[in-house]
Structures are given as structure tokens and as C-alpha cells.
Amino acid sequence: MLAPIVIVGGGFGGLYTALELAKRPNHPPLLLIEPNGRFIFLPFLYELLSGELAQWQLAPRYDNLLAGHGIGWLKDRVSQINPETSKLYTAGGKEISYSRVVIATGSTPFGFGVPGVQAHTQGFHSLSDVERLQALIKQLKNQPQPLQKIAVVGAGPCGVELACKLADLLQGAAVVELLEKGPQCLPNAKAFNRNQALQALQRRDVRLRCHCQVL
Secondary structure, three states, X not given: OOOOEEEEOOOHHHHHHHHXXXXXXXXXXXXXXXXXXXXXXXXXXHHHHHOOOOHHHHOOEHHHHHOOOOEEEEOOOEEEEEOOOOEEEEOOOOEEEOOEEEEOOOOOOOOOOOOOHHHHOOOOXXXXXXXXXXXXXXXXXXXXXXXXXXXXXXXXXXXXXXXXXXXXXXXXXXXXXXXXXXXXXOOOOOHHHHHHHHHHHHHXXXXXXXOOOOO
């Protein structure tokens, strides 16, 4: 039996690679290895945070996405790949032979070497991150205290959108501060887009602090 093409990682790259390969006639066996149970459409995390979208709309299950496509799915994590023997090993103890392997593990949040990032900050990259932020927003609104603040680090597109969304949801229960080490928000954007972002921040009273680097 022909060894499968193994796709490691079920994000945009891995999932769509598997689906495209499945369209080819007489394709070899396909196996997707992904430890999470749901595919997350990351650009819509903001809408999940605000409740504008339900979880099933932006985080469908892999078994539903792959059903009928002839793609196997292993809910596991690859721990080692041996190209000499064409075998890979998973954290769950499985040994799998492959004919080809596609690495599509995507990105993970990076703390840029700043001490305390992992222990003391809140990420925005997963369903659990959204749940923790929702709980924090609820806490700040239900137990108001003077001078409550939330700091969003990084005034790129993600930081600006998240800061605006947090300000909308908090409704004045806390001050949202947007920190940017450079001289302006959206440093790589066109001037029109940057001005639109500044107006959106000003309407929500988000405090933009440029030349402010977290150490």
C-alpha cells in the first residue's frame, strides 16, 4: 500500500493543501495531522469576541470539514521527522510512514524576548484566548474600579482592530491604551488607511501612545 502524503498542521496552508490534493484524480492517501479539534478562521476572532459571530461559524470541526474528501485526520502533534526512513513520530506515540510530508505548522505568538510576556499577558490567537478576554471584560464591567486600564501592545492592523473592539465592549468601564514603539500606528499602511484608523481610535477614546516600547 502506498504511504500517504502527510500534511502537518491544519491552518490555512495545511487545510487547503489537503483539500486541493484531494481534488486530483487517483491521488495517494492523504493524512492531516492537527492537534486541535477545530479550524480557526483567525481574522474573525474579533467578531467572536464581541458575539457578532458564533463559534461554529468561524471554528468548524475538522471532521466536518474533511468529511467526504477522502482525507484522514489524526488529532495529534508531530514530535519528530526522520527523512532518511520517511517516517514521522507523534506525541501520542504513533510511528507513521509517509511518501511526502508537507510542513504547514503556521505561526505561534512570540514574546520578542520581553521578560514576563508568557506569564503576565493575554494573547489573542485562539478560542481559549477569546474566552479569557470575554471573562476579563465581564469582570471589569461588573466590578468597576477607578483608573482601570487595558493595554494593547502593537499598533498594527490587529492591534488597532482589537483596541477598538475592546473599547466598544467595555463601554467606558476601563481605559484602553494602544502602545506602539514606532512613531505612528499602522506604519506600513497608506496615509488614508492610517487616518481612518486614527479617527476610529479617537471616536472610542483609545489612548494611542507612540514611541512607547514594552521592556
